[in-house]
Amino acid sequence: DTGVSQNPRHKITKRGQNVTFRCDPISEHNRLYWYRQTLGQGPEFLTYFQNEAQLEKSRLLSDRFSAERPKGSFSTLEIQRTEQGDSAMYLCASSWTGTGRDQPQHFGDGTRLSIL
Amino acid sequence: QQQVKQSPQSLIVQKGGISIINCAYENTAFDYFPWYQQFPGKGPALLIAIRPDVSEKKEGRFTISFNKSAKQFSLHIMDSQPGDSATYFCAARGSSNTGKLIFGQGTTLQVKP
Numbered sequence: 001d002t003g004v005s006q007n008p009r010h011k012i013t014k015r016g017q018n019v020t021f022r023c024d025p026i027s028e029h030n031r032l033y034w035y036r037q038t039l040g041q042g043p044e045f046l047t048y049f050q051n052e053a054q055l056e057k058s059r060l061l062s063d064r065f066s067a068e069r070p071k072g073s074f075s076t077l078e079i080q081r082t083e084q085g086d087s088a089m090y091l092c093a094s095s096w097t098g099t100g101r102d103q104p105q106h107f108g109d110g111t112r113l114s115i116l
Numbered sequence: 117q118q119q120v121k122q123s124p125q126s127l128i129v130q131k132g133g134i135s136i137i138n139c140a141y142e143n144t145a146f147d148y149f150p151w152y153q154q155f156p157g158k159g160p161a162l163l164i165a166i167r168p169d170v171s172e173k174k175e176g177r178f179t180i181s182f183n184k185s186a187k188q189f190s191l192h193i194m195d196s197q198p199g200d201s202a203t204y205f206c207a208a209r210g211s212s213n214t215g216k217l218i219f220g221q222g223t224t225l226q227v228k229p
Binding site: 004006031033035040041042043044045048055056091093095097103104105106107108109110 | 122150152157158159160161162165205207214215216217218219220221222
């Protein structure tokens, strides 16, 4: 068990460019979450998947954002036409919805996005 | 109704002292309350969690106290150590169906040697 892995760790791009982040969850986890964290704030929920199905999206997730989880394994988060306000840490978390009620979410170390 | 309010924003404690961080919520549908610890450049790591049918939970030096009627819960770090210096976030789960977590604003703890 190597934990949740996110790549890249840092991404610097110019405004208007598209960026894509990848998250590899803990292997047996069927749920995968994306959160966004700005400086000095707590993480904010963006979206989540159960297996390959995207079941909920936050209103924070504008039309420029899209997330996928093909085959229920890794996930990608793409931001099109990036804006200054997209600068943040993008965190991925995974969990297992087994028989227990309180399966914790395990977070990766995030991808820090900086928009020039 | 979806907010979780956390205080204080920052906290300085002497080594060996007790650190106390408080959170309050409005939505009585929240059913699970974890605390996360985050070091600079790292993702949040689960510290301890509680359900609203329990008033207190202790794991090592970390204790959660939960007051359901007041809709408040707090984290107590006993015998605080310099290695505990980090940012702490309380959170609440909207429902077990989604598992979505709503986080507080965070508390930056500094433990002075």
